[in-house]
Amino acid sequence: MQRRISTGKLDRPRSLAAAATRGVAFRTLxxxxxxxxxxxxxxxxxxxxxxxxxERIDRELAKA
Incomplete structure (x- = not known):
């Protein structure tokens, strides 16, 4: 019986990085x-x- 290697644990960090950088352009804009x-x-x-x-600016603005 062969064991299957799960890639779910390997893909998770990559998908988190993609999700975090997805909105960077929008936030920068x-x-x-x-x-x-x-x-x-x-x-x-x-x-x-x-x-x-x-004080002088305040006096000039108070006149106007």
Whole structure:
């Protein structure tokens, strides 16, 4: 009687690695979009201080 060698134990780590790396591209794209969005907000709505103190900026904003 011959013994069969089961490959289930050998395939399991390979399938776990495939499942873990399957969504890496999506996660990287998602994170990149958030970084791009944050950069756009900073570029368009960021307050340029030009060496002004926080108190001076606060006074100028209070006038407006």
């Amino acid at each position: 998602y994170l990149g979009c958030w970084f791009l969005g944050a950069g756009m907000v900073y570029y368009f709505f960021g307050l340029e201080t030009k060496g002004k103190s926080i």
